[in-house]
Amino acid sequence: MKHLITITFLLVFVALAAQDTQEETPDKKFSISGSVDAYFRTNLTGPNEAFEDEEGTFFLNPGTSFADRSGFSLGMANAIISYEGSKVGFVADLVFGPRGEDAVFLSTGSSNIVNQLYAYYQVTDKLKFTLGNFNTFLGYEVISPVGNFNYSTSYMFSNGPFSHSGLKADIALSDDFSLMLAIMNSTDFTDINLDGSYTAGAQLGYKSQFLNFLYGNQTGNSEATFQVDYTGGTDLGDSFFLGINATYNDTDGSGFYGAALYPQYTLSEKLALGLRAEYFGFHQEDLDDDTVFAATLSANYTIEDLTIIPEIRLDSWSEDTYFDNDLEPSKSLASFLIAAVYKFN
Template structure:
């Protein structure tokens, strides 16, 4: 606990009873090391021979490729065949250790999440995914689905209202412990994905998910193997949802463009808690050198269904030569009546930031990376979650992370990292948001090992 005078402890306790920490996230996108593009020699038009046009009496038919039998009921019986899909299982264990240079008394690296325990071992994820992939390579309708189970300390950040949680926030099957002021155990079980999927041979192909699935918003993922770093950015931890429940369609509009559109129960809700739905939309354009994705979610997220929340995320990935990859991410969130101003009147809350990543292929088994982030929680609505202007002033969070991935075998990934955090947030006269609210900065050194089965 922070060492405040008694009146500050009283205010802090009252404020925390008003505010509620929001641990928000995907379809996770692993840092992509794209193959180098092929350089094309410049064309000299003077050297191009002009071909004469010969008129004939016959017009050659134009070939548009093999028909996909797109609206033919007998498609699958006419030899289109199956080229993909099938049953699968995927499993891994991610476990690590984070050393905090301040050694906080409560053993938490607050406000860092996921690897949130200080100076002790964590088994973050014992993860099992199983299901059936849809066959999107043939011209036939295909049905698939997936279920993911996560046991470990990361369960706490992936729970959904109506699934792992009751509507009042109490746990359905996970026990008590030191998390959430003594109301949640260190280790538990979550089911972050449970969905069916249909592939429809319409146009270039339409995939539709229905159920409980990861968000398409942002860059980092809940799933450990899809991230370069052991720790996570503030943007992912506090600024974005993790899961949705609803329906999401993805349409292949060409060789490089994919469009997404869906209707969901909002942020991290299995049940519809307020009778409202949120729209989830986005697109991704990718080629051999770069990719650009944009996504947003819009809807009423409060329990009464009155206040609109909007979040957009832009992610750009670029291959720089044969060894380097650069990633840029920018998020912006806005929530109506998301804070109380100095006169204790409802007002709009904002959060936004920029993440930059740079990765280098050092050897065949070692990759190096750096992440530089600025996240502004302008109204203290996300990180500390006390959006009351009279009690606290929002501010900036910065973090610089240096890390590596060492893969001595295909099924092993060792991820060491060194991280520095700094913030100017003013909270009830506290010294800062780190080390039990006694410091404005935090140094951590950590590593984890992922074994894939």
């Protein structure tokens, strides 16, 4: 893998050196955009008070990333500083607050405010190189709530990966087909490489459908991790959209898998309804799979740049995972939240 890294950088240098070096008047664009969000969440079929164990304080929640506290809570403030020249540019994506801190905490070695930090070079209209820390290309959902219809996140998203650091090349094969190739640190090791482990990534796109691959030894694990992921969506009418995500992850016989449908229906310019129906499971050799079905119904009501998201969610596991209001073990948990997401640019 180390030799592959060296060859990759040599090829990149040759590609850059072969370009026309004639200076052009750049069309520069500097911008600041981002979002802020907050929410209220409550369990309907379980207690809402905090619990203590040997690992610290926790709340009974669906077990996915973010929106995991009871009562009124904060999401994050997101500030994206970007520069776009005629061929080169950068993105500095900074996050503050619980949602942002949880996201970058899972990216080992990252400072507690950097979500993304990368520079890029648009070599031609068909080839672009990016170097730095960027959010993952796998999956349907993203860290920022602005990019998701549901406010809470799926199990597939929550089990990662979240972010990568490395070098990627985006290639436009035709008007409809695209290809992305990447060499990166171990998953979620965003600004440090502890043992020389590297991960290869690839994405083949056709219009709005994407097939994603991840393969490589991860820090702390002697066996390589393989993940294949499909993300897509299609308009089934003027007001009806259907999104799809499916993934499979394996490391030496253990990992996770899942699939989800995201039907969304637009009722008016201000109001839309969306459902996430997800089946997810952990697999391990010689053990029964631990699986969950989660249904999340959300509404998006937009007032200018502010989106109000009321959401009801039901998670049902194959084993006792929660407690009911009498503190008896339960396989299911119903919860409700309402979030406010404001975006600016």
